[in-house]
Amino acid sequence: MKITTKINLLTTVWMLCILMIVNFVVFFLFMKTTVNMEEKVLFQQAEDILRGIDKNLYSSNIELKLNDYITDHSFIRIIQPKNKVVHEVTNDRLLSKKIKGKYTTTKQSQTRLISAENGEEEVLIVRLPIKPGNQLSLEIGERLSGLETRKEILRGILVICTLFATILSLLGGRWLANMIMRPISNMINTMEEIEKSGVPKKITIQNKTRDELYTLANTFNRMIDRIQENLAKQAQFVSDASHELKTPLTVIKSYANLLRRQGLENKDIAEEAIHAIHTEATRIQKMTDTFLDLANLENEKVLEINKIDLVTLCESILKQLKEVYKREILLHFEDNPITIYADELKIKQVIIILLDNAIKYSHDKIEIFLEKNRQQTIIHIKDYGIGIPENELDHIFERFYRVDKARSRETGGSGLGLHIAKRIINLHKGNIKISSKEGLGTNVELFLPNLQRTDS
Structure with a gap:
C-alpha cells in the first residue's frame, strides 16, 4: 500500500472517530437539554396544579378541576401511600396503563421508554408531595412526542454532516498526502535517476517552506554535494597519482629500452641506466608507501x-x-x-x-x-x-x-x-x-x- 493511500485512510479514519465522538456528545447534550427543559415545564405545571387544587383537595369534583390542567398524551394522578391512586385523569389510556402510580415524599423526575403505537416512545414523569403531613403526592406523566421527531431530525442532520465530512476528509487527505509526498517523490525519482546514470544529482526545491520536508530535501542535497566533492577528490587523486607515477615509470622504461638496445657493452651507460632505474624504483616505492599512509589515515578513526x-x-x-x-x-x-x-x-x-x-x-x-x-x-x-x-x-x-x-x-x-x-x-x-x-x-x-x- 502506498504511503499516500495510508495517509489518506488514516486521516479519514481519524476524522470519522472524531466525528463519532462529537456526534455522540452533541446528541447526548441535545437530549439532556431538551429533557431538562420539558422537566422544568412539567414541574411548573405541577406547581400550578397544586396551587389550583389547594382548597379543593378533598372535594368530590377534584377530577374535574384536574381536567383543566391535562395536556395531550398525559395523565395526572393523586396518590396515597402504598402507591394507591386516589384520583386520576388522562387522555391517553395506553400511557396510563403502561405507567404505574408511585407515591413519593420528595420531589423527583424520571424518563421511561414505553411500547407505543409507532414503536418505542419516551415518557417524562414528575412526582412531588402535595403537602407535608397529608400523605398525598402528585404525579404527572407526559409523552415526549415532539422529542422523538426532533431526535430523528437531529440524527439525519448528523448522518448527512458525517458523510459530507468524510468526503471532504478523503479529498483533503489526498491533497495533504500528495503535498507531503511531493518532495519525497522527487527524491525517489532523483535516486532512481542516480541509480540508472551513476551521476549524483540534486533535488530541485521549488517552495522553501522551512519545514521538515524542506530540511529532508536540503539534507539530501548537502549529501549529494559531499558525494560530488568526494568523487572529485577521488578523481583528482587518481589523476595526480597517475601523473606522479608516470614520470618515474617513463624514466625506467627509457633506460630499460636503452639497455635492451645496447646491452651491457657500454659499461658507463649500463651503470647510468641501472642507477636511474634503481633511483626511480625507490622513488615509486616511497610514493606507494605515502599513498598507503594517506589511505589508512582517511579510513582510520x-x-x-x-x-x-x-x-x-x-x-x-x-x-x-x-x-x-x-x-x-x-x-x-x-x-x-x-x-x-x-x-x-x-x-x-x-x-x-x-x-x-x-x-x-x-x-x-x-x-x-x-x-x-x-x-x-x-x-x-x-x-x-x-x-x-x-x-x-x-x-x-x-x-x-x-x-x-x-x-x-x-x-x-x-x-x-x-x-x-x-x-x-x-x-x-x-x-x-x-x-x-x-x-x-x-x-x-x-x-x-x-x-x-x-x-x-
Missing part, C-alpha cells in the same frame, strides 16, 4: 592514545636525523618532561614530515621549540630557508600540491606530506598553522589539546 614525553621523543628523532643529514637541528624547551596524551607513532610521523621539509628547503640551522600551557601543548619548527610565497600558503595542505614543482621533484617530494600531517593533527583534535616569508624561512606551529584522553 581510532588512535592509540598513550602518555608521551615530548622532550624524549624529539631528542630521539633529532639524533636519527642528525646522523643521516649532518645538519644542525636545535631543540629548545623550558620544562622537562613535557607530557601529552597522543598516538606516539603518528605524532612522530608529523614531526619527521615537517623536519624533512625544513631540511630539503633550507641550508641553515633548524630549531624546534616545545611549549606547554594550561590548554594546549605547542610545537614550533622553524627553518631559515627559501620560504613559501604568500599566495601559496592557502594551498599547501592540498594533496600533491607543491610550491616549486621542479625543485620538489628533484628532492623527491610527492606533495602529500603536509596533507598527511594535517590529517593526523585533526585526528588529535588539534590544529596546525604555517607562516612563512619568501627568502626568510618558514615557521610551523602544532597545537595539541591537553586532554587525559583524546577521542577521535
Whole structure:
C-alpha cells in the first residue's frame, strides 16, 4: 500500500472517530437539554396544579378541576401511600396503563421508554408531595412526542454532516498526502535517476517552506554535494597519482629500452641506466608507501592514545636525523618532561614530515621549540630557508600540491606530506598553522589539546 493511500485512510479514519465522538456528545447534550427543559415545564405545571387544587383537595369534583390542567398524551394522578391512586385523569389510556402510580415524599423526575403505537416512545414523569403531613403526592406523566421527531431530525442532520465530512476528509487527505509526498517523490525519482546514470544529482526545491520536508530535501542535497566533492577528490587523486607515477615509470622504461638496445657493452651507460632505474624504483616505492599512509589515515578513526614525553621523543628523532643529514637541528624547551596524551607513532610521523621539509628547503640551522600551557601543548619548527610565497600558503595542505614543482621533484617530494600531517593533527583534535616569508624561512606551529584522553 502506498504511503499516500495510508495517509489518506488514516486521516479519514481519524476524522470519522472524531466525528463519532462529537456526534455522540452533541446528541447526548441535545437530549439532556431538551429533557431538562420539558422537566422544568412539567414541574411548573405541577406547581400550578397544586396551587389550583389547594382548597379543593378533598372535594368530590377534584377530577374535574384536574381536567383543566391535562395536556395531550398525559395523565395526572393523586396518590396515597402504598402507591394507591386516589384520583386520576388522562387522555391517553395506553400511557396510563403502561405507567404505574408511585407515591413519593420528595420531589423527583424520571424518563421511561414505553411500547407505543409507532414503536418505542419516551415518557417524562414528575412526582412531588402535595403537602407535608397529608400523605398525598402528585404525579404527572407526559409523552415526549415532539422529542422523538426532533431526535430523528437531529440524527439525519448528523448522518448527512458525517458523510459530507468524510468526503471532504478523503479529498483533503489526498491533497495533504500528495503535498507531503511531493518532495519525497522527487527524491525517489532523483535516486532512481542516480541509480540508472551513476551521476549524483540534486533535488530541485521549488517552495522553501522551512519545514521538515524542506530540511529532508536540503539534507539530501548537502549529501549529494559531499558525494560530488568526494568523487572529485577521488578523481583528482587518481589523476595526480597517475601523473606522479608516470614520470618515474617513463624514466625506467627509457633506460630499460636503452639497455635492451645496447646491452651491457657500454659499461658507463649500463651503470647510468641501472642507477636511474634503481633511483626511480625507490622513488615509486616511497610514493606507494605515502599513498598507503594517506589511505589508512582517511579510513582510520581510532588512535592509540598513550602518555608521551615530548622532550624524549624529539631528542630521539633529532639524533636519527642528525646522523643521516649532518645538519644542525636545535631543540629548545623550558620544562622537562613535557607530557601529552597522543598516538606516539603518528605524532612522530608529523614531526619527521615537517623536519624533512625544513631540511630539503633550507641550508641553515633548524630549531624546534616545545611549549606547554594550561590548554594546549605547542610545537614550533622553524627553518631559515627559501620560504613559501604568500599566495601559496592557502594551498599547501592540498594533496600533491607543491610550491616549486621542479625543485620538489628533484628532492623527491610527492606533495602529500603536509596533507598527511594535517590529517593526523585533526585526528588529535588539534590544529596546525604555517607562516612563512619568501627568502626568510618558514615557521610551523602544532597545537595539541591537553586532554587525559583524546577521542577521535
